[in-house]
Amino acid sequence: MIVRARAPVRIDFAGGWTDVPHFADREGGVVVSAALALHVHVECILGGATIRLRAEDLDEHVTVSAAHALRYDGTLDLHKAALNMLPVTGGIEILTRSEVPVGSGLGASGALDVALVAALAAARDEHYAASELAELGYDVEATELGLEGGRQDQYAAAHGGWNELRVSADGVEVRRIEADRSAQRELGELLVLAYTGQSHFSSQTHERVWSAYRDEQPDVVDALRTMRDLAKDAAAALRAGDWPRLGKLMDANWTEQRRLDATMATPAVRTVEEALRAAGVLGLKATGAGAGGCLAALTVNARDARRAAEAAGARVLEVAFDMDGVRVTRDEDARG
Numbered sequence: 001m002i003v004r005a006r007a008p009v010r011i012d013f014a015g016g017w018t019d020v021p022h023f024a025d026r027e028g029g030v031v032v033s034a035a036l037a038l039h040v041h042v043e044c045i046l047g048g049a050t051i052r053l054r055a056e057d058l059d060e061h062v063t064v065s066a067a068h069a070l071r072y073d074g075t076l077d078l079h080k081a082a083l084n085m086l087p088v089t090g091g092i093e094i095l096t097r098s099e100v101p102v103g104s105g106l107g108a109s110g111a112l113d114v115a116l117v118a119a120l121a122a123a124r125d126e127h128y129a130a131s132e133l134a135e136l137g138y139d140v141e142a143t144e145l146g147l148e149g150g151r152q153d154q155y156a157a158a159h160g161g162w163n164e165l166r167v168s169a170d171g172v173e174v175r176r177i178e179a180d181r182s183a184q185r186e187l188g189e190l191l192v193l194a195y196t197g198q199s200h201f202s203s204q205t206h207e208r209v210w211s212a213y214r215d216e217q218p219d220v221v222d223a224l225r226t227m228r229d230l231a232k233d234a235a236a237a238l239r240a241g242d243w244p245r246l247g248k249l250m251d252a253n254w255t256e257q258r259r260l261d262a263t264m265a266t267p268a269v270r271t272v273e274e275a276l277r278a279a280g281v282l283g284l285k286a287t288g289a290g291a292g293g294c295l296a297a298l299t300v301n302a303r304d305a306r307r308a309a310e311a312a313g314a315r316v317l318e319v320a321f322d323m324d325g326v327r328v329t330r331d332e333d334a335r336g
Helices: 021-027 077-085 108-123 130-144 152-159 181-190 202-214 218-240 243-260 267-279 302-311
Strands: 002-014 029-046 051-055 060-064 092-098 162-168 171-177 191-195 281-286 294-299 315-317 327-331
Touching (some): 002 108, 002 152, 002 218, 021 029, 021 162, 021 202, 021 218, 029 108, 051 077, 077 108, 077 130, 092 108, 108 130, 108 152, 130 152, 130 171, 152 162, 162 218, 171 218, 181 191, 181 243, 191 267, 191 302, 202 218, 202 243, 218 243, 243 294, 267 294, 267 302, 294 302, 302 315
Parallel strands (some): 051 092
Antiparallel strands (some): 002 327, 029 092, 029 162, 051 060, 162 171, 191 294, 191 315, 281 294
16 A cells, blocks of 8 residues: 655744744744645555665665664654654555755645654554644654654644644644635735755754743843734734735744844845845745745745845745645555
């Protein structure tokens, strides 16, 4: 049997960082994001006598005789963790690939988490709701691997669409933002998504930000609270299709985001940002944790902004929206 899953990555408009338990469990976080029609793909081929793991886009692979031989050593640890959480009987080959650059800040690892657990659940003939898959995906990183991070990536990947996520110690409330095809097309035409060419380094940034938050450093505490409030306003702007307002809120969020850590805007990010602003934008921000990765810009003239970003050395990614979330297909007759 072959099981295939794909899950979308996302753009976050405001509120990122506030979904991390350090803040969300204590004060309540809000994130507004949209799932993109750019995906992470997983293929599970059941059969054989070994466990074979391969990330085609990373050119990394692991082969072991059995699950007990899996070790977390920095190579395909998400694959290993998902398989340890949802083991299958017998041999298996897991192949993965991503449609976005490594370190893009678009939540690709969270999308991989969800696609992995969705595919393995289907291989085990188990069925989970979208939020259950999101939580399982989050547990791959937070519980099994002990990694720092929030829940927005997994929820965007599992649910798809445009969402306002309210995150607290009690769980995650998904408030769907309905969007007809006209609104989706309009926003997609105005958004420019530029990969700066520099991978983001979120683990070190997370350590510094949350250390400062625990120490109650005023700038960091105030920035996080302000971003949470900006996300509530961004949700209203997105619902209303008020793109100038959404752009201003993205700009404001980017200002607060940079208060969290001095390395948030890298030289590559600043170069692309200057080019985009010169071309005319309603607002922009770094995606995800920042410190490299992509800039998402709401533009006045998307064609001019794309050209300006490319001239500054960025790779411009296509923008369209995935309103469905993770998808799984099974080929019962296939043989690995």
